[in-house]
Amino acid sequence: MTVDKKLILIVEDEPSLADLLKDYLQQSDYLTQIVPDGLQVIQTVKQCNPALILLDIMLPGKDGITICREIREFSTVPIIMVTARVEEIDRLLGLELGADDYICKPFSPRELVARVKAVLRRSAIDYIDPPSGLKLDEKRLKAELQGSDLDLTVVEFQLLKILSSEPGRIYSREQLMDRIYDDHRVVSDRTIDSHIKKLRKKIVSVASSEELIHSVYGAGYKFEQKS
Ligand code: CA
Numbered sequence: 001m002t003v004d005k006k007l008i009l010i011v012e013d014e015p016s017l018a019d020l021l022k023d024y025l026q027q028s029d030y031l032t033q034i035v036p037d038g039l040q041v042i043q044t045v046k047q048c049n050p051a052l053i054l055l056d057i058m059l060p061g062k063d064g065i066t067i068c069r070e071i072r073e074f075s076t077v078p079i080i081m082v083t084a085r086v087e088e089i090d091r092l093l094g095l096e097l098g099a100d101d102y103i104c105k106p107f108s109p110r111e112l113v114a115r116v117k118a119v120l121r122r123s124a125i126d127y128i129d130p131p132s133g134l135k136l137d138e139k140r141l142k143a144e145l146q147g148s149d150l151d152l153t154v155v156e157f158q159l160l161k162i163l164s165s166e167p168g169r170i171y172s173r174e175q176l177m178d179r180i181y182d183d184h185r186v187v188s189d190r191t192i193d194s195h196i197k198k199l200r201k202k203i204v205s206v207a208s209s210e211e212l213i214h215s216v217y218g219a220g221y222k223f224e225q226k227s
Contacts, residue, residue: 177189212225
């Protein structure tokens, strides 16, 4: 077993589907581990520290939505939620679970492997140290500004992380949505504006003189510290 092979956790209670996914992922050079029971997931994630989790929603023991929320309390590991109903994806997006992508059954294993690769590629974006006064704790999804907790949602945290990783760089709404949602056709760009608005409000409530996130008319948003 080589160290640089990535471990994908397959949370799936249908043995034939789990095995099929395992075969395809292994052919693409990933390591895999199957967890068939919702109650075992959290412990397994903590033990084997996977690179990505495929998380079925309907599971014995505990459902995927609850599990996703619980994982996000301690980890930012990429999660792809697997649902049997396409109309459920909208509802899942609305719940802001912090999942990285959603895929609907039945899917082709090839499509799934492509999604896995895309999510892993996105999550590997190098993270540069944020400017002084701002502390981002990715494992706990906590952001501190000048010693005060900003109390951000997952999406707000991600926006702050992306923008602050390159101060001065202008990100379009499109680029921000690309990095936050896999299928942003289902999300309007007003969504980004409303998340940014809440994020700015939280920043100002902690540090009234810090206008860290600036909108650039007609272009998007950027992170910039005065001084
Ligand atoms: Ca299932």
